[in-house]
Amino acid sequence: MKYAIRDRSFDKYEDFFKSVLLLLRSLRTYFSKIFVAIIASITFSACQSEEKIKFEQYYIGGKELYEQNCANCHQKDGTGFKELYPPIVGSEYLKDKSQVISIIKNGLSGEIVVKGKKYNQPMPANHSLTNLDIAEITTYIYAEWQGEKKITDVKEVENTLK
Structure with a gap:
Protein backbone atom coordinates (compact mmCIF):
# COMPACT_ATOMS: atom_id res chain seq x y z
CA MET A 1 0.00 0.00 0.00
CA LYS A 2 2.77 2.34 0.85
CA TYR A 3 4.26 1.84 -2.59
CA ALA A 4 0.95 2.57 -4.28
CA ILE A 5 0.69 5.95 -2.57
CA ARG A 6 4.26 6.73 -3.53
CA ASP A 7 3.61 5.64 -7.10
CA ARG A 8 0.50 7.77 -7.40
CA SER A 9 2.25 10.87 -6.10
CA PHE A 10 5.03 10.21 -8.56
CA ASP A 11 2.46 9.88 -11.38
CA LYS A 12 1.38 13.49 -10.80
CA TYR A 13 4.93 14.70 -11.20
CA GLU A 14 5.70 12.28 -13.99
CA ASP A 15 3.23 14.07 -16.29
CA PHE A 16 4.80 17.39 -15.39
CA PHE A 17 8.32 16.13 -16.13
CA LYS A 18 7.18 14.59 -19.40
CA SER A 19 5.71 17.96 -20.41
CA VAL A 20 8.92 19.78 -19.49
CA LEU A 21 10.97 17.22 -21.39
CA LEU A 22 8.73 17.57 -24.44
CA LEU A 23 9.05 21.36 -24.23
CA LEU A 24 12.84 21.15 -24.01
CA ARG A 25 12.98 18.85 -27.05
CA SER A 26 10.76 21.24 -29.00
CA LEU A 27 12.93 24.21 -28.03
CA ARG A 28 16.08 22.33 -28.99
CA THR A 29 14.60 21.53 -32.41
CA TYR A 30 13.38 25.11 -32.85
CA PHE A 31 16.70 26.70 -31.86
CA SER A 32 18.71 24.27 -33.94
CA LYS A 33 16.62 25.29 -36.99
CA ILE A 34 17.27 28.96 -36.21
CA PHE A 35 20.97 28.23 -35.76
CA VAL A 36 21.10 26.47 -39.12
CA ALA A 37 19.30 29.41 -40.77
CA ILE A 38 21.77 31.89 -39.27
CA ILE A 39 24.76 29.83 -40.38
CA ALA A 40 23.28 29.46 -43.87
CA SER A 41 22.67 33.19 -44.24
CA ILE A 42 26.21 33.96 -43.10
CA THR A 43 27.60 31.39 -45.51
CA PHE A 44 25.54 32.64 -48.47
CA SER A 45 26.42 36.27 -47.81
CA ALA A 46 30.07 35.28 -47.56
CA CYS A 47 29.74 33.67 -50.99
CA GLN A 48 28.73 36.96 -52.63
CA SER A 49 31.52 38.57 -54.53
Whole structure:
Protein backbone atom coordinates (compact mmCIF):
# COMPACT_ATOMS: atom_id res chain seq x y z
CA MET A 1 0.00 0.00 0.00
CA LYS A 2 2.77 2.34 0.85
CA TYR A 3 4.26 1.84 -2.59
CA ALA A 4 0.95 2.57 -4.28
CA ILE A 5 0.69 5.95 -2.57
CA ARG A 6 4.26 6.73 -3.53
CA ASP A 7 3.61 5.64 -7.10
CA ARG A 8 0.50 7.77 -7.40
CA SER A 9 2.25 10.87 -6.10
CA PHE A 10 5.03 10.21 -8.56
CA ASP A 11 2.46 9.88 -11.38
CA LYS A 12 1.38 13.49 -10.80
CA TYR A 13 4.93 14.70 -11.20
CA GLU A 14 5.70 12.28 -13.99
CA ASP A 15 3.23 14.07 -16.29
CA PHE A 16 4.80 17.39 -15.39
CA PHE A 17 8.32 16.13 -16.13
CA LYS A 18 7.18 14.59 -19.40
CA SER A 19 5.71 17.96 -20.41
CA VAL A 20 8.92 19.78 -19.49
CA LEU A 21 10.97 17.22 -21.39
CA LEU A 22 8.73 17.57 -24.44
CA LEU A 23 9.05 21.36 -24.23
CA LEU A 24 12.84 21.15 -24.01
CA ARG A 25 12.98 18.85 -27.05
CA SER A 26 10.76 21.24 -29.00
CA LEU A 27 12.93 24.21 -28.03
CA ARG A 28 16.08 22.33 -28.99
CA THR A 29 14.60 21.53 -32.41
CA TYR A 30 13.38 25.11 -32.85
CA PHE A 31 16.70 26.70 -31.86
CA SER A 32 18.71 24.27 -33.94
CA LYS A 33 16.62 25.29 -36.99
CA ILE A 34 17.27 28.96 -36.21
CA PHE A 35 20.97 28.23 -35.76
CA VAL A 36 21.10 26.47 -39.12
CA ALA A 37 19.30 29.41 -40.77
CA ILE A 38 21.77 31.89 -39.27
CA ILE A 39 24.76 29.83 -40.38
CA ALA A 40 23.28 29.46 -43.87
CA SER A 41 22.67 33.19 -44.24
CA ILE A 42 26.21 33.96 -43.10
CA THR A 43 27.60 31.39 -45.51
CA PHE A 44 25.54 32.64 -48.47
CA SER A 45 26.42 36.27 -47.81
CA ALA A 46 30.07 35.28 -47.56
CA CYS A 47 29.74 33.67 -50.99
CA GLN A 48 28.73 36.96 -52.63
CA SER A 49 31.52 38.57 -54.53
CA GLU A 50 33.06 41.74 -53.17
CA GLU A 51 31.94 43.51 -56.34
CA LYS A 52 28.30 42.54 -55.75
CA ILE A 53 28.45 43.66 -52.13
CA LYS A 54 30.04 46.97 -53.16
CA PHE A 55 27.35 47.44 -55.83
CA GLU A 56 24.60 46.89 -53.26
CA GLN A 57 26.23 49.39 -50.89
CA TYR A 58 26.53 52.01 -53.65
CA TYR A 59 22.96 51.34 -54.80
CA ILE A 60 21.46 51.70 -51.32
CA GLY A 61 23.58 54.76 -50.48
CA GLY A 62 22.78 56.27 -53.88
CA LYS A 63 19.07 55.75 -53.44
CA GLU A 64 19.13 57.51 -50.08
CA LEU A 65 21.18 60.41 -51.48
CA TYR A 66 18.94 60.63 -54.56
CA GLU A 67 15.84 60.85 -52.38
CA GLN A 68 17.46 63.57 -50.25
CA ASN A 69 18.94 65.67 -53.06
CA CYS A 70 17.17 64.91 -56.33
CA ALA A 71 13.69 63.49 -55.75
CA ASN A 72 12.08 66.84 -54.91
CA CYS A 73 12.41 67.88 -58.55
CA HIS A 74 12.89 64.63 -60.49
CA GLN A 75 10.53 62.61 -58.24
CA LYS A 76 11.30 59.30 -56.55
CA ASP A 77 10.39 57.37 -59.68
CA GLY A 78 12.53 59.60 -61.93
CA THR A 79 9.60 60.85 -64.03
CA GLY A 80 10.23 64.56 -63.39
CA PHE A 81 7.68 67.14 -62.32
CA LYS A 82 5.19 68.39 -64.88
CA GLU A 83 6.71 70.91 -67.28
CA LEU A 84 9.17 72.22 -64.70
CA TYR A 85 11.71 69.49 -64.13
CA PRO A 86 12.78 66.88 -66.67
CA PRO A 87 12.50 63.13 -66.21
CA ILE A 88 15.56 61.01 -65.69
CA VAL A 89 13.78 57.87 -66.91
CA GLY A 90 14.39 57.59 -70.63
CA SER A 91 16.45 60.76 -70.74
CA GLU A 92 18.95 61.21 -73.57
CA TYR A 93 21.36 62.61 -70.98
CA LEU A 94 21.89 59.11 -69.58
CA LYS A 95 23.83 58.19 -72.71
CA ASP A 96 26.79 60.24 -71.44
CA LYS A 97 27.67 59.29 -67.86
CA SER A 98 30.43 61.89 -67.58
CA GLN A 99 27.90 64.59 -68.46
CA VAL A 100 25.51 63.27 -65.79
CA ILE A 101 28.30 63.32 -63.20
CA SER A 102 29.18 66.88 -64.14
CA ILE A 103 25.55 68.02 -63.97
CA ILE A 104 25.07 66.45 -60.53
CA LYS A 105 28.11 68.31 -59.17
CA ASN A 106 28.02 71.60 -61.11
CA GLY A 107 24.35 72.00 -61.96
CA LEU A 108 22.89 73.06 -65.29
CA SER A 109 21.19 76.18 -66.61
CA GLY A 110 19.58 77.17 -69.86
CA GLU A 111 17.02 75.45 -72.00
CA ILE A 112 17.33 71.70 -72.50
CA VAL A 113 15.25 69.17 -74.39
CA VAL A 114 14.45 65.83 -72.80
CA LYS A 115 12.29 63.28 -74.59
CA GLY A 116 11.13 65.97 -77.01
CA LYS A 117 10.00 68.44 -74.32
CA LYS A 118 11.71 71.73 -73.48
CA TYR A 119 12.71 72.55 -69.90
CA ASN A 120 14.23 75.78 -68.68
CA GLN A 121 14.51 75.50 -64.90
CA PRO A 122 18.09 75.74 -63.65
CA MET A 123 19.45 72.79 -61.73
CA PRO A 124 21.58 74.17 -58.91
CA ALA A 125 25.14 73.02 -58.33
CA ASN A 126 25.54 70.74 -55.35
CA HIS A 127 29.06 71.31 -54.11
CA SER A 128 28.29 69.67 -50.77
CA LEU A 129 28.20 66.24 -52.42
CA THR A 130 31.45 64.32 -52.20
CA ASN A 131 32.85 62.31 -55.09
CA LEU A 132 31.67 59.16 -53.31
CA ASP A 133 28.16 60.64 -52.99
CA ILE A 134 28.10 61.40 -56.71
CA ALA A 135 29.39 57.90 -57.53
CA GLU A 136 26.63 56.37 -55.41
CA ILE A 137 23.89 58.57 -56.91
CA THR A 138 25.11 57.80 -60.41
CA THR A 139 25.26 54.08 -59.63
CA TYR A 140 21.67 54.23 -58.36
CA ILE A 141 20.37 56.20 -61.36
CA TYR A 142 21.99 53.92 -63.92
CA ALA A 143 20.95 50.75 -62.08
CA GLU A 144 17.39 51.90 -61.53
CA TRP A 145 16.65 53.39 -64.95
CA GLN A 146 19.21 51.87 -67.28
CA GLY A 147 19.52 48.37 -65.80
CA GLU A 148 23.28 48.75 -65.31
CA LYS A 149 24.65 46.30 -62.75
CA LYS A 150 28.04 47.85 -62.05
CA ILE A 151 29.18 50.68 -59.86
CA THR A 152 30.25 54.09 -60.99
CA ASP A 153 33.67 54.23 -59.38
CA VAL A 154 34.88 57.24 -57.39
CA LYS A 155 37.90 57.43 -59.71
CA GLU A 156 35.55 57.85 -62.67
CA VAL A 157 33.89 60.75 -60.87
CA GLU A 158 37.28 62.29 -59.99
CA ASN A 159 38.48 62.01 -63.59
CA THR A 160 35.28 63.58 -64.91
CA LEU A 161 35.40 66.52 -62.52
CA LYS A 162 39.05 67.44 -63.19
